[in-house]
Amino acid sequence: MDQIVTGDCLKVLAKLPAGCADLIVADPPYNIGYEYDRYDDSRAHKDYCDWTEQWMRACQRVLSPAGSMYIAIGDDYAAELRIIGRKLKLTLRNWIIWHYTFGQNTKKKFARSHIHIFYFVADEKNFTFNDDSVRVLSDRQKQYADRRANPTGKIPDDTWVVFPRVCGTFSERADGPNQLPEALVARIVRASSNPGDLVLDPFCGAGTTATMAAQLDRRYITIDISADYVRQAKRRVKKSLKRNGQPTLTPLSPLQLTELIRLYQENEIPAELLLEKPKFIKLFAGQLNRRLAKCSAEPVGPPLKASEIASALQTLANKNLLPVLRTDQPSLKTRNPR
Template identity: 50%
Template sequence: MQELKNQVLCGDCVEVLRAVPEPFADLVFADPPFNIGYKYDKYHDDRASEHYLAWTREWIGQCVRLLQPHGSIYIAIGDEYAAHIKLILEDEHRLTLRNWIIWHYTFGQQTKNKFARSHTHVLYFVKDAKNFVFHDEAVRVISDRQKKYCDKRANPAGKMPDDVWNEYPRICGTFSERTGFPCQMPESLLARIIRVSSNEGDWVLDPFCGSGTTAVVAHKLRRTYTTIDVSETYAQAARVRTREAEGLPVEGNGSPRWPEHADAELRWLYSENKIAVGHLCANRALLSLFTKKLNGRLQKKQPYTIRDVSERLKSLGSKLSPLDKVSPVRMEASSFEH
């Protein structure tokens, strides 16, 4: 088992996993090919439906077998097979569905004769409905009561995010985390899943490595990872990407006071909370909440002060997500649109 630790392996995940004798994974995240004719270098994403489903049963079977009794599994999937996967996990493996998450992203593909698709399903299951890891405090966001009304009755810890996630845009050309891989998941989305459903030191398995996002984020968040891709080219690129994540760099300008991982956290938190910089920096109560959340995530011995955070937000300016360009009122309204 030791040889699997912190590895990006090349091979067919079913074969690789079949050779592993016993459960090790605390968390599984799987983002398989969706069988929609996507272009990968090695895998052909246009199988007959029965063939695709038979294969889906195989890899799910291996992942469930290797998931520890307290473990959680998240599967990202398109419309075509979301319902099948739900039934396979519930009826054939007796797992419990905790959330059917919709990842809604902007910049979906344009269509002429039907509505443009702009979402992916993320099905979240646990093996044991009474025994699983769920760190709500690690993913709470500032609530509307706190954000808009400064309401003293609001839970000071913030609110749990909804099950429609619209704060993570698809990776596009201008993102510095972009690797060139065609369907790379955003690191921030993986960070939410890994934070909430695992502890530091836990073991995360991703059977479909692609660009290596899961491995990179697991590594940055001090988890152990194992990931597999059938393409040696993708696996090799992911190894390099994961190695470069050593010391936790993401995008941004590192500085002794603001190392890159702190900048990355600041940006993730900023985009999750959807409060324009001007509004956030002008409202002390909000800024104080934001600073607390940031310090909580970073677990620094010397926490940032409100002033540190305000100055950093202002200096990052255009490097923050495009929320800044939206006035606070319109932006708050937009968070209810879905």
């Protein structure tokens, strides 16, 4: 438990007991010629597909009967991966599209700006889905002041647009290959596991899954074929738990602050507007407190009051520590503190 292991995931997975993992998050190499430390990302089509089936079978063996498996993949192999999932009789609950901006520049075609994330479960009737830990404000609440709105908000759509690609200037940028955004992986971990559950990632890379599992009070086992990436991922988990260099703000605990910033990013209401509307702050408080209930086995502190949340958001806004939203005017923000 709580290990980042160096090795080939097929060999390491074979040593784990069947059914031990409550959640698997897999972000394999996409076979697009990316330069990894110890892996050749330009395999023949059939070779890559056969390998994908092998590691998916190995993951399925260690997945608990009520477990969930999320797999990220690019366009080139999304169709093949869906077919393998069907062959293995995994139930697909969502085909999520993660849409990001700031993708790679192209000269003669439209720029690629999305990744596919398959959300599979082992048993279509028995799985964990903590809806309250991922809810965001609905349009009925934000735009239309509609009294019929569910006061707890809505479960996000299956197109995820609020998580930008992790760029070189972001504070969460770690050493290591292609990183998934922390807030995106945190959403998966909160939704599909409970505190104390085991989260497994067969392709650890820069260690985003391990870092989020540790931060959210889950256990983890992650694997990478590169000893160098493993070293860096271990350092990242350690640093994140010590919260080196990350903002603190009394009376909020570090986790309360982190989740407040994530909720702000996911709700997409600019601070100026949010702070003018006590109604929104109250809804925020409800969502944040319900979300925090799934972030730790022990309460992370007494429920936050709306006034504490308003004051924290005001301080974060004054210090320019809130993430830039898609709706923000670039001229209003001078730097990106993510």
